[in-house]
Amino acid sequence: MATNQEKREDLKQRKSVVMAGGGEKAIAKQKESGKLTARERIDSILDPGSFQELDLFLKHSCRDFGMEKKDLAGDGVVAGTGTVNGRPVAIYAQDFTVVAGALGFMHGMKICKVMDHALKNKIPVIGINDSGGARIQEGVRALAGYGEIFYRNTMASGVIPQISVILGPCAGGAVYSPALTDFVFVVDQVSKMFITGPAVIESVLHEKISQEDLGGARVHAEITGNAHFFAESEKECFAQIKELLSYIPSNNKGKAAPVAPKLPKKVNIADILPDNVRKPYDVRDVIRAVSDDSAFLEVQELFAANVVVGFGRIEGQTVGFVANQPRVKAGVLDVDSSxxxxxxxxxxxxFNIPxxxxxxxxxxxxxVDQEHAGVIRHGAKILYAYSEATVPKITVILRKAYGGGYIAMCSNHLHADFVYAWPTAEIAVMGSAGAANIIFAKDIKESENPEQTRQEKMQEYSDKFANPYVAASYGYVDAVIDPEETRSAVAHALMITRDKSVDTPCRKHGLPPF
Amino acid sequence: MLKNIYNMEAFMPGTVLEIRVKQGDKVKKGDVVLILDAMKMDNEILSPVDGVVKNICVEQGASVAKDQLLVEFAPAE
Incomplete structure (x- = not known):
């Protein structure tokens, strides 16, 4: 009979075997490719000593192809619960040092267990992906593992924040889990995401392409929009995750924890907008001029940069900023930016963020390419999203607000709570040149000097409509404010709308354009 | 096919108002390369890469079509 002390020693021994992951050689290889190990990654995100590991001794269930003779440490994934800056989270990290982090059924079930914890206890879940794909020896059992994860991703959507971190390959069906989550983090040269890899593309289409060019971090941050945060290193990536968590609540029943309010850095907000309406400027300067401490966490910074979105705070409370970016493609809306x-x-x-x-x-x-790419259904998503949103909606019209773009950008008509306009705002159905050509077509045609008449009529139209006062006269603009009043006006609106509630029609779910 | 990131193209039809670089100039990603009049704005067209101006394919005052090649860059030596 073993003594209690011997049993404790035995536990220690068993733990140390599994904690060694895929062994020294595999770990050395992981380091050579510039990557941290699964455990190092978890330790870098969680508060020191806060990790409670689960299912350390889980074993795989494959009995074919000699797999029954193999012990896979933790079945290739490290999972558990812990805290980030004192807040509880669930977390898992695939361990590439153990059979390339390939996903078998029990590996999948281990991930599902922490996801269930997260959903039941209403805490964020962080998934670190670093896996060669399905464990082929397990056949359809591996697919079952993926499917159960996707189902839980969907059930948790909009209930708890779901964060995916791509720190290695994430290929084939595996990429659908990140795609179902809220935010995807990628690291330059480390992250690789694709449905079919370069080998398949070459054999089927005879096209050669590298993993990096097909689905590297930059591709997903700049071109596809699959990634939301791009980092140069794993360390920077972990800092981004912690920063994001500070802005968002732990679940859809709560609000983001307020922090001590800080004034923005002193800038003359009225000087940001150039006098010449044809000149671009960086709308992020306006955001930073009103946000606490001038801080702004931009989401999808490198993708569709003609619109800017991200988190900041006003008077200590998290807000989501959405802004057209005149500096990129004149700030137009298109398929991607929509x-x-x-x-x-x-x-x-x-997540209750104004x-x-x-x-x-x-x-x-x-x-033509925009129309044929479906800008109608993509553009309609903005109208749907703003109309559907019941959080406080505060709009500031800085300059141009024309046509469908005016309506789409959280106008009074989509039930914005407060619509402010700067005196520089131009709110009209279309620009003055286009409008004059249509309304005064006859006058221009019959004029002795058509060009002069066109210019006069353009001026006439512009004088009448290129301002905020016509819209204000109908109550579509609630207040015309001096740019310097922007922060205080937005803060006031946030204070008034703090306990806003809206009754929405009873339905199973709406059908937003996809 | 994979887009050549060293080619800078017009995002919309417009008129080239100003060219701010010369052949052989070194540029950093995000530098203003030329000004394109489009969508009633004087749009700053920014360099997509760190590199050297290899070839300027348009002249000041030229009308350009969408996706027309404006400037070719090459990797910096």
Whole structure:
């Protein structure tokens, strides 16, 4: 009979075997490729000593192809619960040193257990992906593991924050889990995401492409929009995750924890907008001029940069900023920027984060490729998202607000709570040149000097409509404010709308355009 | 096909108002390369890469089509 002391020693011994993961050689290889181990990653995100590991002794269930003779440490994934800056979270990290982090059924079940913890206890879940894909020896059992994860991702959507961190390959069906979550973090040269890899593409299409060019971090941060945060290193990535968590609540029943309010850095907000309406400027300067401590955590910074979205605080309370970016593509809305904008609005609405929208856009981008790419259904997503949102909606029209773009950007008509306009705002159905050509077509045609008449009529139209006062006369603009009053006006609106409630129609769910 | 990131194209039809670089100039990603009049704005077209200006494919005052090549860059030596 073993003594109690011997049993305790035995536990220690068993633990140390599993904690060694795939062994020294595999760990050395992981380091050579510039990656941290699964345990190091978890330790870098969680508060020191806060990790309670679960299912350390889990074993895989495969009895074929000689797998029954193999012991896989923790079945290739480290999972458990812990805290980040004192807040509880659930977390898992695939261990590439153990059979390349390949996902078998029990590996999948281990992930599902922490996801269930997260959903039951209403805490965020962080998933670190570093896996070669399905464990082929397990066949359909491996697919069952994925499917159960996807189901839970969907059930948890809009209830708890779900964060995916891609720190290695994430290929085939595996990429659908991150795609179902709220925020995807990628690291340059480390992250790889694709449905079919370069080998398959080459054999089927005879096209050669590297993993990096097909689905590297930059590709997903800049081109596809699959990634929300791009970092140069794992260390920077972990700092981004912690910063994001500070802005969002732990679940959809709560609000983000307020922090001590700080004034923005002193800038002359009225000087940001150039006098010449044709000149671009960086709308992020406006955001930083009103946000606490001038802090702004931009989401999808490198994707569809003609619209800017992200988190900041006003008077200590988290808000979601949405703004047209005149500096990029004149700030037009197009397919990608509509998707980016609508998704962010829906995120904020799901997690009780008030929306502050800054408007300056010439409209939707004209063009055959945009129309054929479905700009109608993509653009409609913004209208749907703003209309559907019941969180406080505060809009500030800075400059141009024309046509459909004006309506879409959280106008009074989509039931914004407060619509402010700067005196520089131009709110009209279209620009003066286009409008004059249509309304005064006859006058221009019959004029002895058509060009002069066109210019006069343009001026006439512009004098009448290129201002906020016509919209204000109908009550579509609630107040025309001096730019310097922007922060205080937005803070006031947030204070008034703090306990806002809206009754929505009883339905199973709406059908937003996809 | 994979887009060549060293090619800078017009995001919309417009008029080239100003060209701010010369052949052989070194540029950093995000530097203003030229000003394109489009969507009633004087749009600053920014360099997509760190590199050297290899070829300027348009002249000041030129009308350009969407996706027309404006400037070719090459990797810095």
């Amino acid at each position: 998707d980016k904008c609508a998704r962010f609005i829906r995120y904020c609405d799901a 929306l502050v929208t800054f408007v300056d856009l010439p409209g939707y981008l004209p063009g």
